[in-house]
Amino acid sequence: MSDDFMLDTDDLQRRMDGAMGALKTEFASLRTGRASASMLEPVMVDAYGSRTPVNQIGTVNVPEPRMVTLNVWDKALVGPAEKAIRESGLGINPQLNGTIIMLPIPELNEERRRELGKVAGQYAESARVSVRNIRRDGMETLKKAKNDGLSEDEHKIWSDEVQDMTDKAIAAIDTALTTKQEEIMQV
Numbered sequence: 001m002s003d004d005f006m007l008d009t010d011d012l013q014r015r016m017d018g019a020m021g022a023l024k025t026e027f028a029s030l031r032t033g034r035a036s037a038s039m040l041e042p043v044m045v046d047a048y049g050s051r052t053p054v055n056q057i058g059t060v061n062v063p064e065p066r067m068v069t070l071n072v073w074d075k076a077l078v079g080p081a082e083k084a085i086r087e088s089g090l091g092i093n094p095q096l097n098g099t100i101i102m103l104p105i106p107e108l109n110e111e112r113r114r115e116l117g118k119v120a121g122q123y124a125e126s127a128r129v130s131v132r133n134i135r136r137d138g139m140e141t142l143k144k145a146k147n148d149g150l151s152e153d154e155h156k157i158w159s160d161e162v163q164d165m166t167d168k169a170i171a172a173i174d175t176a177l178t179t180k181q182e183e184i185m186q187v
Contacts, residue, residue, distance in 0.1 A: 007161070012135075016165060019131050020127065020173065022130075023126075023176060027176065030116055035062045035064065036062065037062055044084060045057055045077065046080050047074075054081060057074065068105065069100055069101065069102050070100070070101040071099060072099045092104070092105065117181045121181075127173050131166055131169045132166070134166075142155055
């Protein structure tokens with residue numbers, strides 16, 4: 001058994017990278033002091049009888065550092081798009097100009113910055129938990145292999161590799177969190 005055992009580390013790494021990708025997506029939706037087209041990604045509009053992402057009903061642009069515009073393609077969707085943005089919890093007040101919805105990004109106050117920093121921390125902790133669950137899956141596979149005849153030395157080598165992958169993934173999450181929190185606290 002021990003000679004032919006191979007742990008699928010590529011699968012574990014892919015899953016850990018997926019957790020990091022999900023974290024980056026969540027971070028992109030967090031509002032900082034600067035305008036970003038990605039901040040509208042979580043906004044869904046009631047269009048054509050279904051919930052549609054806002055970037056599929058118009059063109060999202062960032063013409064200035066503190067302004068996002070949405071050029072809606074179908075005039076009938078301007079109202080629903082404006083309503084969806086207003087109710088999205090982004091804290092942005094849309095302004096209409098024909099089929100263009102302008103979204104001026106207000107300056108964040110200190111209290112709101114701290115709240116966003118805490119939310120970023122919660123997102124990072126969720127990603128860490130995902131990585132630890134992936135580590136647990138890998139360790140359980142190793143435990144089963146050990147019961148099936150995997151040598152103690154092989155088990156130790158594979159365990160160390162899984163732990164090393166976990167440590168690197170959590171360090172990347174911590175680095176991303178620190179960067180995002182600094183970005184949020186920038187005035």
